[in-house]
Amino acid sequence: MNVTTNNDAKCTTALAGLKFVDDPEVGLNVVDLGLIYELDFQEDEKKIVCTMTLTSEFCPMGETITSDVTHALQNDFPEYSIEINLIFQPPWGYENISEEGHEFLGY
Amino acid sequence: MIGSPFNTALIKTTSHKVVIPFYVYAAFSFLVATLLLLTSSGNFAGHYFHPHILAITHTMALGWGCMVVFGASHQLVPVLIEGKLHSEKLAYATFYLAAVGIPILVAGFYVFDMGILAKVGGSLVVASVLTYLANIFFSITESKKKNPHATFIFYAVFWLLLTVLLGLALVFNFTQSVFPNNSLHYLPLHAHLGIVGWFLLLVFGVGSRLIPMFLISKYTNPKLLYFICYLINAALVFYFTSFFFFDATFYVFIPIAGILLSVVLFLYYCYHAYKKRLRRAVDEQVKISILSIVLLLIPIVTLATVSATLILGYGENTSLILAYGFLIFFGWLTAIILGMTFKTLTFISWNKVYRHRSSIGKTLSPRDLFNHTVFNAMSLTYLVSLLLFTAGIILILPMLLKVGAALMLLTAVLYVFNVFKVINHKALVL
Numbered sequence: 001m002n003v004t005t006n007n008d009a010k011c012t013t014a015l016a017g018l019k020f021v022d023d024p025e026v027g028l029n030v031v032d033l034g035l036i037y038e039l040d041f042q043e044d045e046k047k048i049v050c051t052m053t054l055t056s057e058f059c060p061m062g063e064t065i066t067s068d069v070t071h072a073l074q075n076d077f078p079e080y081s082i083e084i085n086l087i088f089q090p091p092w093g094y095e096n097i098s099e100e101g102h103e104f105l106g107y
Numbered sequence: 108m109i110g111s112p113f114n115t116a117l118i119k120t121t122s123h124k125v126v127i128p129f130y131v132y133a134a135f136s137f138l139v140a141t142l143l144l145l146t147s148s149g150n151f152a153g154h155y156f157h158p159h160i161l162a163i164t165h166t167m168a169l170g171w172g173c174m175v176v177f178g179a180s181h182q183l184v185p186v187l188i189e190g191k192l193h194s195e196k197l198a199y200a201t202f203y204l205a206a207v208g209i210p211i212l213v214a215g216f217y218v219f220d221m222g223i224l225a226k227v228g229g230s231l232v233v234a235s236v237l238t239y240l241a242n243i244f245f246s247i248t249e250s251k252k253k254n255p256h257a258t259f260i261f262y263a264v265f266w267l268l269l270t271v272l273l274g275l276a277l278v279f280n281f282t283q284s285v286f287p288n289n290s291l292h293y294l295p296l297h298a299h300l301g302i303v304g305w306f307l308l309l310v311f312g313v314g315s316r317l318i319p320m321f322l323i324s325k326y327t328n329p330k331l332l333y334f335i336c337y338l339i340n341a342a343l344v345f346y347f348t349s350f351f352f353f354d355a356t357f358y359v360f361i362p363i364a365g366i367l368l369s370v371v372l373f374l375y376y377c378y379h380a381y382k383k384r385l386r387r388a389v390d391e392q393v394k395i396s397i398l399s400i401v402l403l404l405i406p407i408v409t410l411a412t413v414s415a416t417l418i419l420g421y422g423e424n425t426s427l428i429l430a431y432g433f434l435i436f437f438g439w440l441t442a443i444i445l446g447m448t449f450k451t452l453t454f455i456s457w458n459k460v461y462r463h464r465s466s467i468g469k470t471l472s473p474r475d476l477f478n479h480t481v482f483n484a485m486s487l488t489y490l491v492s493l494l495l496f497t498a499g500i501i502l503i504l505p506m507l508l509k510v511g512a513a514l515m516l517l518t519a520v521l522y523v524f525n526v527f528k529v530i531n532h533k534a535l536v537l
Contacts (some may be wrong), residue, residue, distance in 0.1 A: 022472075025473065059186075059460065060454060106386065106388060
């Protein structure tokens with residue numbers, strides 16, 4: 001799934017870091033799982049707004065995953081504040097999983 | 108921005124402090140039930156209406172089955188209904204009432220004191236179920252979304268209430284005249300409302316959500332699930348009505364056929380979920396849970412045979428009835444719990460320890476929290492025990508019963524070991 005962004009270079013760096021954040025049940029990272037929808041770099045406020053979803057609104061691992069995403073972005077961009085914009089429209093679906101994700105899962 | 112985004116705070120899942128005591132209690136109940144199975148194995152060569160067998164059955168049904176289901180459902184119901192649990196305080200009340208009531212009731216059965224012991228124990232269990240029912244009912248009605256999983260659970264809890272109310276009435280029927288017949292006459296009704304109405308509906312409701320979720324399967328079929336749910340309910344209503352208003356023995360094949368069809372359709376659902384899975388490798392825990400649904404076909408065929416012998420005038424085959432009950436509680440139900448404990452409890456414990464893992468670095472995954480060698484040994488001793496004990500019941504061979512019971516006790520010891528390993532896990536940084 002393509003991630004929408006206003007800064008391609010920084011988005012590439014951010015996604016590389018987010019590839020180390022796994023969904024604990026699936027074992028697949030949040031990028032290839034297709035949980036990340038948008039990375040908005042607000043240079044004026046030195047803020048990154050990460051619009052993302054979870055596989056379910058009531059995912060028991062939700063707190064852990066969002067906390068890990070925040071931490072990963074903070075690691076790569078220490079001068080920025082991080083805001084997680086958690087949305088469930090459009091809902092996550094299996095079609096969000098990337099080619100690499102399918103390979104990881106065995107398909 | 109994409110679509111119509113809305114900022115939302117994460118909805119808190121049920122606290123592990125509410126859920127874990129249920130699992131611990133259930134694990135000890137399984138241990139106690141297998142210990143009683145070993146010390147009373149000789150009774151399985153006789154009639155099923157024996158104080159020790161009643162004690163074992165209720166330890167398994169309430170202490171093991173219900174407690175683990177109560178615990179897991181307090182955690183899973185919010186996921187299934189896409190809402191939150193109505194009250195954690197009610198969940199604590201459910202635990203304490205059941206935790207005190209179950210051993211008193213079981214002790215009442217064991218020494219066959221149908222007076223104060225069974226009445227007090229039974230009343231506490233009913234009170235526990237009422238608190239559970241209220242919690243689940245309000246959670247479902249407060250949820251904005253309706254789905255087949257919630258419908259299964261709604262009906263399951265209704266049948267559970269009817270089961271325990273009938274059970275309590277049967278306890279009182281021993282000393283007062285509540286029903287026109289003796290309590291033994293109503294035992295099949297009490298048992299099947301619990302087995303089919305409560306456990307089967309609940310297992311299908313939870314399984315239909317969790318199995319595709321754990322397999323990462325694209326398959327969904329809400330229409331089929333609703334059909335299965337209403338088919339089971341129709342079979343139960345027919346059985347209940349026929350029990351009181353016409354000859355249940357003669358017409359029993361109608362609800363049995365309905366239940367058999369529902370199991371076959373659920374297996375069809377599981378098969379398609381499996382075929383359309385994205386995750387190639389399937390966990391051992393999920394495999395044993397799917398196996399348990401297949402195992403369910405054996406007691407249904409046994410029940411049909413028991414009913415056929417009654418209708419054809421060969422009388423009651425007590426060995427087959429005992430085998431049927433054993434295959435339900437130690438077979439189907441236990442297989443599901445042995446498998447699903449290490450899919451659900453591991454997550455609850457992992458969340459407890461690593462919720463803020465980002466601050467401590469790379470960690471273990473939930474599946475690393477239990478010992479897989481012990482789990483495999485447990486699965487092996489369990490399957491051999493099930494086979495030997497069932498053969499012992501049917502062939503009336505005390506030695507097979509003893510060996511089978513000893514292996515089931517070993518299964519329980521291995522299970523308890525892994526449960527404690529999971530819940531006592533301390534944070535490890537890789």
